[in-house]
Amino acid sequence: MDAEASFEGFWSARRDRIRRALALTLNDAELASEAVDEAMTRAYARWGRVGELDDPSGWVFRVGLNCARSALRKRRLRPIASAEVLERSGGAVEIAGASVDVSMDLWEAVVSLPVKHREVLVLRFYLDWSIERIAGALELPAGTVKSRLHRGLQTLHEHQGVWT
Amino acid sequence: MSIETQLRDTLGDRAARLPDASGDLDAVRRRGHRRRRWQQGGVVAAVAVVVAAGIGVVAPSVVRTPTITPIGGDGVEALLILCDDRRCPAPDDADLVALEAALTANDNVIGFRYDTPERTRERFAEELGHRPALVDGLDTDRLPTTIELRLAGLDGVHETYAELDGVDRVVAAGGLPPPLSADEIHAQLSEDYDPELGPEDVDVLHREIIGGAFVVVAETPASDTRPSPTGIRGILAVWVPDPEGLWEWVRRGMTDVPVGEQGWTASDTLPDGARVVAWARVHDPNARIESAAPLRRTAVHHLAGEPSGLAIVEGSGDPRIVVD
Numbered sequence: 458m459d460a461e462a463s464f465e466g467f468w469s470a471r472r473d474r475i476r477r478a479l480a481l482t483l484n485d486a487e488l489a490s491e492a493v494d495e496a497m498t499r500a501y502a503r504w505g506r507v508g509e510l511d512d513p514s515g516w517v518f519r520v521g522l523n524c525a526r527s528a529l530r531k532r533r534l535r536p537i538a539s540a541e542v543l544e545r546s547g548g549a550v551e552i553a554g555a556s557v558d559v560s561m562d563l564w565e566a567v568v569s570l571p572v573k574h575r576e577v578l579v580l581r582f583y584l585d586w587s588i589e590r591i592a593g594a595l596e597l598p599a600g601t602v603k604s605r606l607h608r609g610l611q612t613l614h615e616h617q618g619v620w621t
Numbered sequence: 622m623s624i625e626t627q628l629r630d631t632l633g634d635r636a637a638r639l640p641d642a643s644g645d646l647d648a649v650r651r652r653g654h655r656r657r658r659w660q661q662g663g664v665v666a667a668v669a670v671v672v673a674a675g676i677g678v679v680a681p682s683v684v685r686t687p688t689i690t691p692i693g694g695d696g697v698e699a700l701l702i703l704c705d706d707r708r709c710p711a712p713d714d715a716d717l718v719a720l721e722a723a724l725t726a727n728d729n730v731i732g733f734r735y736d737t738p739e740r741t742r743e744r745f746a747e748e749l750g751h752r753p754a755l756v757d758g759l760d761t762d763r764l765p766t767t768i769e770l771r772l773a774g775l776d777g778v779h780e781t782y783a784e785l786d787g788v789d790r791v792v793a794a795g796g797l798p799p800p801l802s803a804d805e806i807h808a809q810l811s812e813d814y815d816p817e818l819g820p821e822d823v824d825v826l827h828r829e830i831i832g833g834a835f836v837v838v839a840e841t842p843a844s845d846t847r848p849s850p851t852g853i854r855g856i857l858a859v860w861v862p863d864p865e866g867l868w869e870w871v872r873r874g875m876t877d878v879p880v881g882e883q884g885w886t887a888s889d890t891l892p893d894g895a896r897v898v899a900w901a902r903v904h905d906p907n908a909r910i911e912s913a914a915p916l917r918r919t920a921v922h923h924l925a926g927e928p929s930g931l932a933i934v935e936g937s938g939d940p941r942i943v944v945d
Contacts, residue, residue: 468646476644477636490642494649501653563631571808582625583632604812613624 481579484568496521515594566616574609817844834891835860838899855885857899886942898940901929912940
Protein backbone atom coordinates (compact mmCIF):
# COMPACT_ATOMS: atom_id res chain seq x y z
CA MET A 458 0.00 0.00 0.00
CA ASP A 459 1.44 3.37 -0.95
CA ALA A 460 1.72 6.23 1.51
CA GLU A 461 -1.30 8.11 0.14
CA ALA A 462 -3.56 5.11 0.45
CA SER A 463 -2.13 4.26 3.85
CA PHE A 464 -2.84 7.74 5.18
CA GLU A 465 -6.29 7.80 3.67
CA GLY A 466 -7.07 4.51 5.36
CA PHE A 467 -5.82 5.83 8.65
CA TRP A 468 -7.86 9.01 8.25
CA SER A 469 -11.04 7.12 7.50
CA ALA A 470 -10.63 4.61 10.28
CA ARG A 471 -9.26 6.76 13.09
CA ARG A 472 -9.92 10.44 12.69
CA ASP A 473 -13.45 10.52 14.06
CA ARG A 474 -12.68 8.46 17.15
CA ILE A 475 -9.66 10.57 17.94
CA ARG A 476 -11.68 13.74 17.39
CA ARG A 477 -14.35 12.56 19.80
CA ALA A 478 -11.75 11.53 22.36
CA LEU A 479 -10.17 14.97 22.10
CA ALA A 480 -13.56 16.60 22.43
CA LEU A 481 -14.21 14.68 25.63
CA THR A 482 -10.78 15.52 26.96
CA LEU A 483 -10.98 19.18 26.06
CA ASN A 484 -14.71 19.52 26.63
CA ASP A 485 -14.81 21.52 23.44
CA ALA A 486 -15.99 19.90 20.21
CA GLU A 487 -14.98 22.79 17.99
CA LEU A 488 -11.49 22.98 19.36
CA ALA A 489 -11.17 19.20 19.07
CA SER A 490 -12.03 19.32 15.37
CA GLU A 491 -9.42 21.99 14.75
CA ALA A 492 -6.85 20.10 16.81
CA VAL A 493 -7.36 16.74 15.16
CA ASP A 494 -7.10 18.27 11.70
CA GLU A 495 -3.91 20.07 12.64
CA ALA A 496 -2.51 16.85 14.06
CA MET A 497 -3.58 14.97 10.94
CA THR A 498 -1.87 17.60 8.80
CA ARG A 499 1.34 17.10 10.72
CA ALA A 500 0.97 13.36 10.47
CA TYR A 501 0.46 13.60 6.72
CA ALA A 502 3.49 15.86 6.29
CA ARG A 503 5.66 13.19 7.90
CA TRP A 504 3.62 10.09 7.22
CA GLY A 505 6.70 8.13 6.28
CA ARG A 506 7.73 8.25 9.93
CA VAL A 507 4.41 8.52 11.73
CA GLY A 508 2.84 5.77 9.68
CA GLU A 509 5.57 3.43 10.81
CA LEU A 510 5.01 4.07 14.51
CA ASP A 511 3.51 1.32 16.63
CA ASP A 512 0.54 3.53 17.40
CA PRO A 513 -0.09 6.40 14.97
CA SER A 514 -3.43 7.05 16.69
CA GLY A 515 -1.61 7.72 19.93
CA TRP A 516 0.73 10.11 18.16
CA VAL A 517 -2.16 12.00 16.58
CA PHE A 518 -4.04 12.19 19.88
CA ARG A 519 -1.01 13.53 21.70
CA VAL A 520 -0.11 16.05 19.03
CA GLY A 521 -3.76 17.08 18.77
CA LEU A 522 -3.93 17.65 22.49
CA ASN A 523 -0.76 19.69 22.39
CA CYS A 524 -2.08 21.72 19.47
CA ALA A 525 -5.24 22.41 21.43
CA ARG A 526 -3.21 23.52 24.41
CA SER A 527 -1.26 25.89 22.22
CA ALA A 528 -4.47 27.26 20.77
CA LEU A 529 -5.82 27.84 24.24
CA ARG A 530 -2.66 29.64 25.23
CA LYS A 531 -3.08 31.89 22.27
CA ARG A 532 -6.54 32.68 23.53
CA ARG A 533 -4.79 34.40 26.40
CA LEU A 534 -4.06 31.23 28.31
CA ARG A 535 -7.50 30.54 29.64
CA PRO A 536 -8.01 27.23 31.41
CA ILE A 537 -9.17 24.29 29.32
CA ALA A 538 -12.08 23.46 31.59
CA SER A 539 -13.18 27.00 32.25
CA ALA A 540 -16.81 27.66 32.91
CA GLU A 541 -17.02 29.39 29.56
CA VAL A 542 -15.88 26.30 27.67
CA LEU A 543 -18.10 24.08 29.75
CA GLU A 544 -21.09 26.24 28.95
CA ARG A 545 -20.25 26.36 25.27
CA SER A 546 -19.85 22.62 24.92
CA GLY A 547 -22.42 21.42 27.40
CA GLY A 548 -25.00 23.94 26.35
CA ALA A 549 -25.26 22.43 22.90
CA VAL A 550 -26.60 19.14 24.21
CA GLU A 551 -30.26 18.52 24.80
CA ILE A 552 -30.88 17.02 28.22
CA ALA A 553 -34.06 15.17 29.04
CA GLY A 554 -34.94 12.61 31.65
CA ALA A 555 -33.52 11.63 35.00
CA SER A 556 -31.07 9.09 33.64
CA VAL A 557 -29.45 11.72 31.49
CA ASP A 558 -29.27 14.03 34.46
CA VAL A 559 -27.30 11.42 36.32
CA SER A 560 -24.98 11.12 33.34
CA MET A 561 -24.58 14.86 33.17
CA ASP A 562 -23.71 15.03 36.83
CA LEU A 563 -20.97 12.52 36.32
CA TRP A 564 -19.87 14.36 33.21
CA GLU A 565 -19.62 17.59 35.16
CA ALA A 566 -17.48 15.78 37.68
CA VAL A 567 -15.30 14.51 34.83
CA VAL A 568 -14.76 17.95 33.34
CA SER A 569 -13.84 19.30 36.75
CA LEU A 570 -10.84 16.97 36.79
CA PRO A 571 -7.42 18.22 35.70
CA VAL A 572 -6.88 17.56 32.02
CA LYS A 573 -4.08 15.11 32.70
CA HIS A 574 -6.48 12.96 34.67
CA ARG A 575 -9.27 13.41 32.18
CA GLU A 576 -7.13 12.42 29.22
CA VAL A 577 -6.20 9.06 30.69
CA LEU A 578 -9.79 8.38 31.72
CA VAL A 579 -11.01 9.15 28.20
CA LEU A 580 -8.37 6.98 26.59
CA ARG A 581 -9.05 4.14 29.00
CA PHE A 582 -12.83 4.23 29.23
CA TYR A 583 -13.85 5.75 25.90
CA LEU A 584 -11.24 4.39 23.51
CA ASP A 585 -10.65 1.26 25.62
CA TRP A 586 -6.91 1.56 25.33
CA SER A 587 -4.67 -0.50 27.56
CA ILE A 588 -2.46 1.09 30.19
CA GLU A 589 0.57 0.32 28.05
CA ARG A 590 -0.94 1.91 24.98
CA ILE A 591 -1.91 5.04 26.90
CA ALA A 592 1.57 5.23 28.36
CA GLY A 593 3.05 4.95 24.88
CA ALA A 594 0.73 7.55 23.40
CA LEU A 595 1.28 10.10 26.15
CA GLU A 596 4.92 9.17 26.65
CA LEU A 597 4.40 8.61 30.32
CA PRO A 598 5.59 5.78 32.53
CA ALA A 599 2.89 3.14 32.95
CA GLY A 600 2.99 3.79 36.68
CA THR A 601 2.09 7.41 36.12
CA VAL A 602 -0.84 6.41 33.92
CA LYS A 603 -2.07 4.04 36.61
CA SER A 604 -1.63 6.70 39.24
CA ARG A 605 -3.59 9.25 37.21
CA LEU A 606 -6.35 6.75 36.50
CA HIS A 607 -6.50 5.88 40.16
CA ARG A 608 -6.60 9.48 41.23
CA GLY A 609 -9.19 10.44 38.63
CA LEU A 610 -11.47 7.57 39.58
CA GLN A 611 -10.92 8.29 43.25
CA THR A 612 -12.03 11.87 42.74
CA LEU A 613 -15.13 10.70 40.87
CA HIS A 614 -15.84 8.27 43.71
CA GLU A 615 -15.62 11.12 46.16
CA HIS A 616 -18.18 13.04 44.13
CA GLN A 617 -20.38 9.99 43.68
CA GLY A 618 -22.57 10.83 46.64
CA VAL A 619 -23.69 13.91 44.80
CA TRP A 620 -25.45 11.96 42.05
CA THR A 621 -26.37 8.64 43.73
CA MET B 622 -23.15 -0.02 38.94
CA SER B 623 -19.43 0.58 39.33
CA ILE B 624 -17.93 3.97 38.75
CA GLU B 625 -15.96 2.54 35.84
CA THR B 626 -19.13 1.34 34.13
CA GLN B 627 -20.91 4.61 34.75
CA LEU B 628 -17.93 6.48 33.36
CA ARG B 629 -17.79 4.29 30.28
CA ASP B 630 -21.49 4.88 29.66
CA THR B 631 -21.23 8.59 30.27
CA LEU B 632 -18.27 9.07 27.94
CA GLY B 633 -19.89 6.97 25.24
CA ASP B 634 -23.14 8.85 25.59
CA ARG B 635 -21.42 12.18 25.55
CA ALA B 636 -19.29 11.26 22.53
CA ALA B 637 -22.35 10.05 20.62
CA ARG B 638 -24.01 13.42 21.16
CA LEU B 639 -21.15 15.31 19.58
CA PRO B 640 -21.98 16.77 16.19
CA ASP B 641 -20.60 14.97 13.19
CA ALA B 642 -17.59 16.61 11.59
CA SER B 643 -16.14 14.57 8.81
CA GLY B 644 -13.18 16.82 8.11
CA ASP B 645 -11.63 17.72 4.82
CA LEU B 646 -9.00 15.24 3.75
CA ASP B 647 -8.04 17.23 0.67
CA ALA B 648 -7.42 20.34 2.78
CA VAL B 649 -5.25 18.34 5.16
CA ARG B 650 -3.28 17.00 2.22
CA ARG B 651 -2.76 20.49 0.80
CA ARG B 652 -1.55 21.82 4.14
CA GLY B 653 0.60 18.76 4.62
CA HIS B 654 2.32 19.28 1.28
CA ARG B 655 2.98 22.88 2.22
CA ARG B 656 4.48 21.82 5.54
CA ARG B 657 6.81 19.44 3.76
CA ARG B 658 8.11 22.26 1.63
CA TRP B 659 8.64 24.41 4.73
CA GLN B 660 10.50 21.63 6.46
CA GLN B 661 12.77 21.21 3.49
CA GLY B 662 13.35 24.95 3.44
CA GLY B 663 14.18 24.85 7.12
CA VAL B 664 16.90 22.30 6.54
CA VAL B 665 18.54 24.52 3.93
CA ALA B 666 18.25 27.52 6.24
CA ALA B 667 19.74 25.58 9.13
CA VAL B 668 22.80 24.90 7.02
CA ALA B 669 23.03 28.62 6.33
CA VAL B 670 22.96 29.37 10.04
CA VAL B 671 25.68 26.87 10.75
CA VAL B 672 27.80 28.44 8.04
CA ALA B 673 27.12 31.89 9.45
CA ALA B 674 28.04 30.75 12.93
CA GLY B 675 31.22 29.26 11.58
CA ILE B 676 32.20 32.57 10.06
CA GLY B 677 31.79 34.10 13.48
CA VAL B 678 34.19 31.61 14.97
CA VAL B 679 36.97 32.12 12.46
CA ALA B 680 36.70 35.90 12.46
CA PRO B 681 37.61 37.13 15.93
CA SER B 682 36.20 40.57 15.27
CA VAL B 683 32.74 39.05 14.94
CA VAL B 684 32.69 37.03 18.12
CA ARG B 685 29.10 36.41 18.89
CA THR B 686 26.62 33.76 19.79
CA PRO B 687 25.28 31.69 16.91
CA THR B 688 21.88 33.18 16.84
CA ILE B 689 19.36 30.53 15.98
CA THR B 690 19.23 26.91 15.13
CA PRO B 691 15.90 26.19 13.52
CA ILE B 692 14.46 23.15 15.18
CA GLY B 693 11.76 20.97 13.81
CA GLY B 694 9.41 18.98 15.88
CA ASP B 695 5.72 18.80 16.21
CA GLY B 696 4.12 21.88 17.56
CA VAL B 697 7.17 24.05 17.27
CA GLU B 698 5.78 27.48 16.69
CA ALA B 699 8.19 30.10 17.82
CA LEU B 700 11.80 30.85 18.37
CA LEU B 701 13.65 32.90 20.88
CA ILE B 702 16.73 34.74 19.79
CA LEU B 703 19.28 35.09 22.51
CA CYS B 704 21.67 37.82 21.75
CA ASP B 705 24.01 38.62 24.54
CA ASP B 706 24.99 42.25 24.84
CA ARG B 707 28.66 41.47 25.35
CA ARG B 708 28.94 39.08 22.45
CA CYS B 709 26.43 40.38 19.99
CA PRO B 710 26.88 44.13 19.77
CA ALA B 711 24.70 44.59 16.74
CA PRO B 712 22.88 42.53 14.18
CA ASP B 713 24.75 41.85 11.00
CA ASP B 714 24.03 39.93 7.85
CA ALA B 715 24.53 36.64 9.61
CA ASP B 716 21.87 37.60 12.12
CA LEU B 717 19.50 38.32 9.32
CA VAL B 718 20.31 34.98 7.73
CA ALA B 719 19.46 33.39 11.03
CA LEU B 720 16.29 35.40 11.27
CA GLU B 721 15.28 34.36 7.80
CA ALA B 722 16.01 30.78 8.72
CA ALA B 723 13.81 31.07 11.75
CA LEU B 724 10.97 32.54 9.80
CA THR B 725 11.33 29.93 7.10
CA ALA B 726 11.30 27.01 9.44
CA ASN B 727 8.86 28.42 11.93
CA ASP B 728 6.00 30.74 11.28
CA ASN B 729 5.59 32.36 14.62
CA VAL B 730 6.99 34.62 17.25
CA ILE B 731 10.51 35.53 18.14
CA GLY B 732 11.50 36.83 21.51
CA PHE B 733 14.68 38.28 22.87
CA ARG B 734 16.53 37.70 26.04
CA TYR B 735 16.23 40.56 28.42
CA ASP B 736 19.75 41.85 27.92
CA THR B 737 19.58 42.06 24.17
CA PRO B 738 20.51 45.61 23.24
CA GLU B 739 17.80 47.94 22.11
CA ARG B 740 19.42 48.58 18.74
CA THR B 741 19.45 44.87 18.04
CA ARG B 742 15.82 44.54 18.92
CA GLU B 743 15.00 47.54 16.76
CA ARG B 744 16.74 46.00 13.81
CA PHE B 745 14.94 42.72 14.18
CA ALA B 746 11.68 44.47 14.83
CA GLU B 747 11.96 46.18 11.47
CA GLU B 748 12.35 42.82 9.81
CA LEU B 749 9.64 41.13 11.78
CA GLY B 750 7.11 43.88 11.62
CA HIS B 751 6.49 43.74 15.33
CA ARG B 752 8.46 44.10 18.51
CA PRO B 753 9.40 40.77 20.06
CA ALA B 754 9.02 40.23 23.74
CA LEU B 755 11.81 40.23 26.24
CA VAL B 756 12.42 37.23 28.40
CA ASP B 757 13.96 37.23 31.81
CA GLY B 758 14.45 35.06 34.81
CA LEU B 759 16.51 32.14 33.57
CA ASP B 760 19.93 30.85 34.43
CA THR B 761 21.59 32.96 31.79
CA ASP B 762 25.04 31.58 32.45
CA ARG B 763 23.99 28.22 31.16
CA LEU B 764 21.64 29.16 28.40
CA PRO B 765 21.99 27.68 24.98
CA THR B 766 21.46 30.02 22.09
CA THR B 767 17.78 29.33 22.09
CA ILE B 768 15.45 27.94 24.68
CA GLU B 769 12.06 26.44 24.61
CA LEU B 770 9.34 27.94 26.66
CA ARG B 771 6.10 26.33 27.58
CA LEU B 772 3.27 28.35 28.96
CA ALA B 773 1.43 25.45 30.45
CA GLY B 774 1.11 27.02 33.86
CA LEU B 775 0.49 30.49 35.03
CA ASP B 776 2.32 30.32 38.28
CA GLY B 777 5.89 30.37 39.40
CA VAL B 778 8.47 30.54 36.68
CA HIS B 779 5.94 30.58 33.88
CA GLU B 780 4.21 33.59 35.27
CA THR B 781 7.07 35.76 34.16
CA TYR B 782 6.60 34.72 30.57
CA ALA B 783 2.87 34.68 30.60
CA GLU B 784 2.92 38.38 31.17
CA LEU B 785 5.16 38.98 28.20
CA ASP B 786 3.29 39.90 25.13
CA GLY B 787 4.30 38.09 22.01
CA VAL B 788 6.07 35.06 23.39
CA ASP B 789 4.12 31.97 22.61
CA ARG B 790 6.62 29.19 22.59
CA VAL B 791 10.35 29.23 22.36
CA VAL B 792 12.16 26.36 20.84
CA ALA B 793 14.93 24.28 22.26
CA ALA B 794 18.15 24.12 20.33
CA GLY B 795 19.74 21.09 21.82
CA GLY B 796 19.22 22.78 25.09
CA LEU B 797 16.70 23.41 27.68
CA PRO B 798 12.97 23.10 27.58
CA PRO B 799 11.13 25.14 30.12
CA PRO B 800 10.73 24.36 33.75
CA LEU B 801 7.58 22.78 34.96
CA SER B 802 5.09 24.99 36.63
CA ALA B 803 4.78 24.79 40.38
CA ASP B 804 1.43 23.04 40.00
CA GLU B 805 2.92 20.41 37.74
CA ILE B 806 5.80 19.86 40.11
CA HIS B 807 3.46 19.41 43.04
CA ALA B 808 1.19 17.09 41.15
CA GLN B 809 3.90 14.92 39.67
CA LEU B 810 5.87 14.60 42.85
CA SER B 811 2.85 13.76 44.92
CA GLU B 812 1.57 11.26 42.39
CA ASP B 813 4.79 9.52 41.57
CA TYR B 814 6.41 9.76 44.94
CA ASP B 815 3.57 8.73 47.11
CA PRO B 816 -0.06 8.59 45.95
CA GLU B 817 -1.16 9.08 49.54
CA LEU B 818 0.03 12.64 49.33
CA GLY B 819 -1.78 15.48 47.66
CA PRO B 820 -0.17 18.31 45.73
CA GLU B 821 -0.62 20.55 48.72
CA ASP B 822 1.67 18.26 50.71
CA VAL B 823 4.70 18.96 48.54
CA ASP B 824 6.88 21.85 49.58
CA VAL B 825 9.12 22.83 46.67
CA LEU B 826 12.24 24.35 48.14
CA HIS B 827 14.29 25.00 45.06
CA ARG B 828 14.11 24.52 41.30
CA GLU B 829 16.76 25.21 38.74
CA ILE B 830 17.85 24.26 35.25
CA ILE B 831 21.26 22.66 35.55
CA GLY B 832 23.25 20.60 33.10
CA GLY B 833 20.37 20.03 30.70
CA ALA B 834 17.98 18.98 33.41
CA PHE B 835 15.36 20.56 35.57
CA VAL B 836 16.24 19.90 39.17
CA VAL B 837 13.75 20.24 41.98
CA VAL B 838 14.46 19.98 45.68
CA ALA B 839 11.37 19.38 47.75
CA GLU B 840 10.13 18.06 51.03
CA THR B 841 7.00 16.18 51.88
CA PRO B 842 5.48 14.89 55.07
CA ALA B 843 6.32 11.28 55.80
CA SER B 844 3.52 8.81 55.21
CA ASP B 845 2.68 5.23 55.95
CA THR B 846 4.36 4.08 52.78
CA ARG B 847 7.39 6.34 53.23
CA PRO B 848 7.93 6.80 56.92
CA SER B 849 10.57 8.94 58.54
CA PRO B 850 11.59 9.35 62.17
CA THR B 851 10.95 13.07 62.12
CA GLY B 852 7.96 13.08 59.85
CA ILE B 853 9.67 14.74 56.87
CA ARG B 854 11.15 13.34 53.69
CA GLY B 855 13.52 15.14 51.37
CA ILE B 856 13.29 14.77 47.58
CA LEU B 857 15.73 15.50 44.80
CA ALA B 858 13.93 15.09 41.48
CA VAL B 859 15.49 15.38 38.05
CA TRP B 860 13.50 15.92 34.87
CA VAL B 861 14.94 15.80 31.38
CA PRO B 862 13.40 17.15 28.18
CA ASP B 863 11.13 15.13 26.03
CA PRO B 864 13.45 13.55 23.46
CA GLU B 865 11.24 14.80 20.63
CA GLY B 866 11.52 18.35 21.90
CA LEU B 867 7.83 18.64 22.44
CA TRP B 868 6.10 19.86 25.54
CA GLU B 869 6.84 17.30 28.15
CA TRP B 870 9.52 16.89 30.69
CA VAL B 871 10.24 13.32 31.51
CA ARG B 872 11.10 12.66 35.09
CA ARG B 873 14.26 10.63 34.96
CA GLY B 874 15.19 10.28 38.56
CA MET B 875 14.01 11.03 42.03
CA THR B 876 15.87 10.17 45.17
CA ASP B 877 14.83 10.72 48.72
CA VAL B 878 16.45 10.29 52.07
CA PRO B 879 14.78 10.23 55.47
CA VAL B 880 15.36 13.16 57.72
CA GLY B 881 17.56 12.34 60.63
CA GLU B 882 19.43 14.16 63.33
CA GLN B 883 21.65 15.80 60.77
CA GLY B 884 19.12 16.67 58.13
CA TRP B 885 18.87 14.97 54.75
CA THR B 886 20.87 14.73 51.57
CA ALA B 887 20.30 13.19 48.18
CA SER B 888 22.22 13.06 44.93
CA ASP B 889 21.63 12.23 41.28
CA THR B 890 23.39 12.35 37.94
CA LEU B 891 22.56 15.05 35.40
CA PRO B 892 22.39 14.45 31.64
CA ASP B 893 25.76 16.11 31.16
CA GLY B 894 27.36 13.64 33.56
CA ALA B 895 27.72 15.97 36.53
CA ARG B 896 26.41 14.99 39.91
CA VAL B 897 23.96 17.17 41.75
CA VAL B 898 23.77 17.02 45.52
CA ALA B 899 21.03 18.56 47.60
CA TRP B 900 20.80 18.84 51.32
CA ALA B 901 18.62 20.58 53.84
CA ARG B 902 18.21 20.94 57.55
CA VAL B 903 21.87 20.16 58.12
CA HIS B 904 22.29 22.16 61.26
CA ASP B 905 25.97 21.63 61.89
CA PRO B 906 27.84 24.75 60.70
CA ASN B 907 30.85 22.57 59.89
CA ALA B 908 28.93 20.46 57.42
CA ARG B 909 30.68 20.30 54.08
CA ILE B 910 30.67 18.44 50.79
CA GLU B 911 33.39 15.91 50.13
CA SER B 912 33.94 14.69 46.62
CA ALA B 913 36.69 12.96 44.70
CA ALA B 914 35.77 15.05 41.66
CA PRO B 915 36.00 18.86 41.43
CA LEU B 916 33.05 20.92 42.48
CA ARG B 917 31.54 22.89 39.63
CA ARG B 918 29.47 24.96 41.94
CA THR B 919 28.14 24.96 45.41
CA ALA B 920 25.75 27.32 47.02
CA VAL B 921 23.83 27.56 50.23
CA HIS B 922 20.28 28.53 49.52
CA HIS B 923 18.76 28.33 52.96
CA LEU B 924 16.15 25.94 51.78
CA ALA B 925 13.26 25.78 54.18
CA GLY B 926 14.90 28.43 56.30
CA GLU B 927 17.55 26.01 57.43
CA PRO B 928 21.19 25.69 56.37
CA SER B 929 20.94 23.78 53.15
CA GLY B 930 22.06 23.87 49.55
CA LEU B 931 22.68 22.44 46.17
CA ALA B 932 26.09 21.44 44.81
CA ILE B 933 27.18 20.34 41.36
CA VAL B 934 30.15 18.02 41.04
CA GLU B 935 31.99 17.49 37.78
CA GLY B 936 31.99 13.91 36.66
CA SER B 937 30.93 10.89 38.56
CA GLY B 938 32.59 11.64 41.86
CA ASP B 939 30.80 10.37 44.88
CA PRO B 940 29.84 13.55 46.66
CA ARG B 941 28.42 13.42 50.13
CA ILE B 942 27.67 15.74 52.96
CA VAL B 943 30.08 15.28 55.82
CA VAL B 944 29.33 16.37 59.34
CA ASP B 945 32.26 16.02 61.71
